[in-house]
Amino acid sequence: MMIEQNLYKIKENIFNICASANRNPAEIKLIAVSKNFGVRHIEEAYAAGQIDFGENRPQELEGKSKIIDSNICWHFIGNLQKNKVKYVVKTAEFIHSVNSLELAEEINKRSEKNDKVQKILVEINTSEEESKQGLTKDSEIEKVIYNIGDLKNIKLVGLMTMAPYTEDENKIRKSFVFLRMLKDKFVQNGVELKHLSMGMSSDYKIAIEEGSTMIRIGSAIFGDRDYSKSWREL
Numbered sequence: 001m002m003i004e005q006n007l008y009k010i011k012e013n014i015f016n017i018c019a020s021a022n023r024n025p026a027e028i029k030l031i032a033v034s035k036n037f038g039v040r041h042i043e044e045a046y047a048a049g050q051i052d053f054g055e056n057r058p059q060e061l062e063g064k065s066k067i068i069d070s071n072i073c074w075h076f077i078g079n080l081q082k083n084k085v086k087y088v089v090k091t092a093e094f095i096h097s098v099n100s101l102e103l104a105e106e107i108n109k110r111s112e113k114n115d116k117v118q119k120i121l122v123e124i125n126t127s128e129e130e131s132k133q134g135l136t137k138d139s140e141i142e143k144v145i146y147n148i149g150d151l152k153n154i155k156l157v158g159l160m161t162m163a164p165y166t167e168d169e170n171k172i173r174k175s176f177v178f179l180r181m182l183k184d185k186f187v188q189n190g191v192e193l194k195h196l197s198m199g200m201s202s203d204y205k206i207a208i209e210e211g212s213t214m215i216r217i218g219s220a221i222f223g224d225r226d227y228s229k230s231w232r233e234l
């Protein structure tokens with residue numbers, strides 16, 4: 001495992017990309033996506049100074065957070081069903097993948113019970129790929145964003161997307177530009193949105209150039225995921 005070296009290399013890259021894009025590297029939160037990796041991998045990254053970690057399965061997030069006793073800041077980035085909200089609200093500082101008002105209402109209810117204000121991002125499908133999660137229709141996006149303001153135990157902090165799965169850089173960039181412009185539009189209309197969660201191992205350079213404030217990096221830190229094994233065996 002080269003976790004510490006990989007983290008170092010990525011931070012160096014972020015620094016260089018920011019220098020040529022005229023951005024401040026302090027504006028970019030690096031989230032280490034530890035899904036399908038074991039507790040020892042997370043602990044190794046944590047020992048190397050990594051604080052923010054991302055998970056995409058509710059029970060895996062809960063299981064890991066119970067074992068690892070630390071000040072990790074957990075991000076939930078996966079598809080979330082209403083009956084699993086309880087596992088996530090207990091643990092996650094940020095939920096990136098809110099894709100309906102019903103889900104937001106459920107998160108609000110759970111957060112109230114847990115006496116917390118849950119930070120969330122709304123997930124937008126910017127790639128025209130049906131397999132991807134996230135809102136697509138303007139009317140749906142507006143409905144969710146404008147109604148979340150009424151939910152007292154939720155704090156909307158940004159928008160999240162995944163770029164299309166392609167080697168065509170123009171298509172990837174288009175997807176990130178779309179999200180940035182959508183955010184700008186809402187900000188102009190008085191919605192407080194700080195974060196753009198976009199960019200993964202293969203496309204974070206483009207994402208940073210287009211304004212990302214949260215990049216979600218898995219394989220470039222931890223290596224290839226082995227889905228034939230559970231995280232408990234790794």
Ligand SMILES: *Cc1c(COP(=O)(O)O)cnc(C)c1O
Nearest residue numbers: 033056077200201216217218219
């Ligand atoms: C797995 C995952 C990532 C990280 O992907 P890598 O290509 O391994 O960097 C980022 N975002 C989401 C939503 C993911 O599910």
